[in-house]
Amino acid sequence: MTIDRTTAPEFKAINDISLIEPQHIKLANGCNVFCFNNGGQELLRMEWVFGNLRFDAAKPLLNQAIMALLTEGTQNYTSAQIADKVDFYGAFLQAEYGFDHSQVTLFSLNKHLSETLPMVKEVLTNAIFPQKEVETYVRNQQQKLQVSLQKNDVVARRVFNKALNGDTIYGFAAEATHYQALDRADLLEHYKHMFRPDNCTLIIAGKIEQQALDMINDLFGKSWENNGEPADTTQPEVVRGTEYLYYVEKTDALQSAIRLGIPAVNRTHPDFPALQVLNTVLGGYFGSRLMTNIREDKGYTYGIGSGISSLKHNALWFIASEVGADVCKAAIAEIEKELNLLRTELIADDELVLVKNYMLGSLLGSLENVFSHADKFKNVYFASIGLDYYQQYTQKVKAVTAAELQQLANQYLNFDNFYKVIVGKY
Missing domain, CATH: 3.30.830.10 (Metalloenzyme, LuxS/M16 peptidase-like)
Incomplete structure (x- = not known):
């Protein structure tokens, strides 16, 4: 077969976009689970997504700090033990903060879920935010802030966000005093209200087997309860700056x-x-x-x-x-x-x-x-x-x-x- 390289390939217009429809499961405790089952390899990505609690200008760092410190120690494991356990099974565990939602992500092979899923459950229900880790976080963030404020683009972004978003979670720009005011008791209280099954959406993608769904139901459906007041995920109204x-x-x-x-x-x-x-x-x-x-x-x-x-x-x-x-x-x-x-x-x-x-x-x-x-x-x-x-x-x-x-x-x-x-x- 001879290929004519003087002729460009035929151009075809994009007519539509086809997306995979997830399977929806609602656990008895109110946690919504969405399953994208389309994997050729024995790998799962699981994301526990939580709505951020209402922004409090008096304690503005809580949503961010909780996600940064979430894997730094639980009632049963130190941060090093959590990391070692996850690494041993070739898995990946990460906590991420976002403006509207924050999430905990696990990548794991199906065959190791019996070992890796309990670690996620431990983090979501038994985090203790050790005082030593809080102090280390405060010290490191203050140093990073000092360096960042020397960069014009960082300063511009902070001023811009404040001008257009006001005193909201979107407009907040941390100062050294905010880090100094972080209190472990506030972190624990915020964590208790935020990390509830009725404020959680679990999104699973990959090769999903029934055994995995059974383990999820046992760990995150049957034995995870909603305690106390529901999470308040409303946010203050945006009041923009009057200067342009x-x-x-x-x-x-x-x-x-x-x-x-x-x-x-x-x-x-x-x-x-x-x-x-x-x-x-x-x-x-x-x-x-x-x-x-x-x-x-x-x-x-x-x-x-x-x-x-x-x-x-x-x-x-x-x-x-x-x-x-x-x-x-x-x-x-x-x-x-x-x-x-x-x-x-x-x-x-x-x-x-x-x-x-x-x-x-x-x-x-x-x-x-x-x-x-x-x-x-x-x-x-x-x-x-x-x-x-x-x-x-x-x-x-x-x-x-x-x-x-x-x-x-x-x-x-x-x-x-x-x-x-x-x-x-x-």
Whole structure:
């Protein structure tokens, strides 16, 4: 067979996105379990996802600190024993903090679940937050904070988040005094209210056997009880800053960090898919307008990008970069110019087709295995929208026109309404 390498492969449009439908099981204690059974190997990924408790400005670090210290000791095991036990069976155990939810993740072979699952149960029900580990955490975090605050981009992100999110879990920026005020008794109380089965969603992906489900029911259904008051996962209302320009001067800065942004809509809003197209044109991929202008043409920066952060109780559209201190004003002027072009001129057909194909190709490419299907499910489940969202998303991305995008740009992208944060020289 002779291959003609002078002819490009046939291009096929992406018509739809097919996602795996999970099996739903609700345990007697209220814990929801979703099973993505599609693995060829004897491997499971299990995620115990918990809603974060209501943010308390008087004790703002509790949600973060609990997840950082969760595996540092229980009633029956030290942190070293937990790590050794998990490592011995070739498993992986991690606790992660997120703005809306925090989770404990276990990767384990099926044949070792009888040894690894009890360790997760121990962590979820018997963590003790040893005082020595709390003190070590406080000391390390203070040192890291001291280093981080020397970086312009870190300072800019902290100021920006505070301006657009106010005194909420999204806008909080830790200071050394917050770490010093951490109290073990507060951690234990917070842990008791947060780590309850009726505040837990268990998502399992991989080769799921009945034996595994039986063990899960025994450990996390029959012998895990809801005690005390239900978890309060509501969050304070976002009250944004009244100023639109925040300038932190650093006279010796060689680079200035820029963060520009506006309140936006999250994925539950009907405008969200089209706004993602508009964002991709602006700064959402390497060939975007911001990259082409400010990096490739002007040489003001190594990288610049934009994105829409979809959160449960808020959403932000942001532009971020670090530029030479001597060209900071010029870079911001170019950003404003690109925003105004989207409001005054239609996006060319060839550019719009390229962006749509990039977005749909990236979405399809991200569904490479059963774990990524579970990740997509989490996005819609915790936003309280259906799994058909991605089918609708695909169709809306394909159908949106340049005229509709121009209309949305005029609705959302008024530069005068942007919060502007500059750290360095301006």
